[in-house]
Amino acid sequence: MHDKTNGEAPPVQLWTRDGFMGAHSVVTRSTYAPDYVSVQGPHSPRRLVLDRLTPDDWDDAEALPTAVATSRSGVRLLVSGRRKPMPFVVRNVEADEIHFIQSGNVKFETDVGSLTAEEGDFVCIPKAVAYRYHPTGDAMRSVIVESPSAVKFSPPAPTGMLNLARDLTYAKVAPDIPVGGPTRLVLKSADGENTVFTMPHDPLSLGVQLSESVPVWKLNLTKIQVLTYLPEGGPPSPFLSSGTGDVLMFNLSSRISGRAPIHINADFDEVICYVRGPGAWGGCTEPGTLTCVPKGAIHHGPSENGRETYQAWLLETRATLRWTPKAIAISQLMETGEYSPHSGAGR
8 A cells, every 4th residue: 555645644534424514523543544455345435437338328219327326215326328319208206307417418308398408517307397308419428316305406505606596597498399299208216117108299398388487407517616615625515405415416626625534424425426627636537437435435535626627526315325237347446545446356
């Protein structure tokens, strides 16, 4: 093992409940705690590069996005890489969906209106809102977070982190969707036991918008301000969370900050998507790199204060995520100091 503490001694180890909001304990260690020789079992840190995964909907227009991580509580992480329009309509009857557009431009048509999302956009499709989508170019790539509990904006103050009046875009009724003929409507559930209705017309063909409230929206990652507490930076704050607190989402892009302490997160799995540079985030250099540190696993994580900027976001979930076989096959074990591939044995 080599020294990753940059000469700082002694290394501090922090244990926390409820993220950084609950009980905590701080000790020093005589060794670098994140080092490990090997690991066996599902509760291990892993990393995955999206471009190395071929989602089911890449070649098969009839397919749904591919699950890369699931949980007993219904929180799921999926990846889509659609190249052709969906020939059906989907309604998720068990979860809100947050689609992050990693690459490409994507047209979403829903039964409350339509919008076109660009790279870096988060798109919210609430539970039981029917939709379909397609790339406006050759292809797209997205990461989808499913939350059984409704998600809502939760910045630490009403203004500052978000300017919703300026930066939030809502779906609008599109008059160019024809009534059409028979259309399949798929009611999607987390267990894969989907139900398919054949509707006489296209359910996304709308008339006029009568309500002021529209539940489908998009917001770009670059419009979410990062918070820092000088001189050390302090923990990030969520911009989006579920009603039960089981899902929290953060902008983890580069900011002025000291390096976070070595940490044991007792309650949350941590999934980070390194979106793009120009700067690297520790061992993450390839756009669309997903990293996952399960709850209870000791980690340090790269410094957020790099010489060059980068974009990233963080999902924290109380759910215990389990990577699917397809995701494990193209992923790698990860060391938790700089989030590079781990050279040791394991699976």
